[in-house]
Amino acid sequence: MPKHNITDFNGIIMYRKDYQERDLLVKILTREFGKKMFFVRGAKKRGFKLTADILPFTYGKYIGDIKSEGLSYINSSKSTEQFKNISNDIFKNAYVTYIMSLIDFAFPDSEVLTSWYEPFFTGMKLVDQGLDAAVIANIFEVQLLPVFGVQPELRGCVICGQTNPPLDYSESYGGLLCEKHYHLDPRRMHLDQRTVYYLRQFSVLDLKSLHSINVKSETKKHLRHFLDQIYDDTVGVHPKSKRFIDQMNEWEGPQTSI
The missing domain is CATH 2.40.50.140 (Nucleic acid-binding proteins)
Incomplete structure (x- = not known):
């Protein structure tokens, strides 16, 4: 029993x-x-x-x-x-629901998630306070990748360990390549350096240290495109809440920098 x-x-x-x-x-x-x-x-x-x-x-x-x-x-x-602001705002609501869906997919029921409970609560609090919900969702998408069995090397070049830009992402090699090794993957993703910078920051960010967000709209689009490709190609998780976010983006929702 x-x-x-x-x-x-x-x-x-x-x-x-x-x-x-x-x-x-x-x-x-x-x-x-x-x-x-x-x-x-x-x-x-x-x-x-x-x-x-x-x-x-x-x-x-x-x-x-x-x-x-x-x-x-x-x-x-x-x-x-x-969290009344999340409850009353369709955009905040959608992104927090998406984060919840990812957590629901990532972990089995009854597995104690002490290391995720507090970050998730902090993320909800930040969204409720008005920080950019799309960027908060991106942070969770990046940090949840290892849980889904995808461990992208974002610290530096997967070949030589070089950490200084320029760097680009290679799906074939599962991480960043420095300029010296770009030739190894002609199909690398050709990310701009600002997008690479944020991906690297998101992978190690403690949400409790986050007090403001200032990400340009163009960079947010690039982050969205990169993460969509990674989740489609290697994770294979497609929550209904993500489809709703895609529909919202077609409405041309708020393009804010905070």
Whole structure:
């Protein structure tokens, strides 16, 4: 039988979906137990006591019955708060949902994700505070690549270790090439140096040290193109939320520098 225990836990609501007529299934990224799916009985009934506590983009401390396998259960909440700016802004909403989807794809349920819980929470907080959501998403895309089994060498040239620009990315070699070794891959990606700079920075960035973002629109397009190619060619993960972002970009959403 699955082990279970009633305990306090910290969590971020990832998503929820209908289950039968009055109930919900709520996916929560917990600090202590990783991703868990919770069955919430009567959640769609009027006056349900936990309605506000299980809204999307809500985080806080809960009390629940955590099962080692299958569905867990929320008994009550101690303190919760919603990232309202994310909830109320379609662009912020879309990018945070995309990051959540990548995390959901990258890790199995019930794997403790202590090293990812805090960065994700920090990323949500930064987006809610107004920092560029697209760039925050790029940072997660880069840092999640090793989890997907893709370990691009972004520290320097994969051949000789040269770290000074100019550098370019080679899919064939799985990392950067210095100018001296460009000839090894005629199909290298021909990235501009500003894009290479940001990719290298994103791979090692601690989000807690990030206080502002100032990335030009053209560079953001180049970053998007590079990461799309890497995810399409080597990762093979295509969340629905990413398709929605692509549609939003076709609307010519805000092109901001912060």
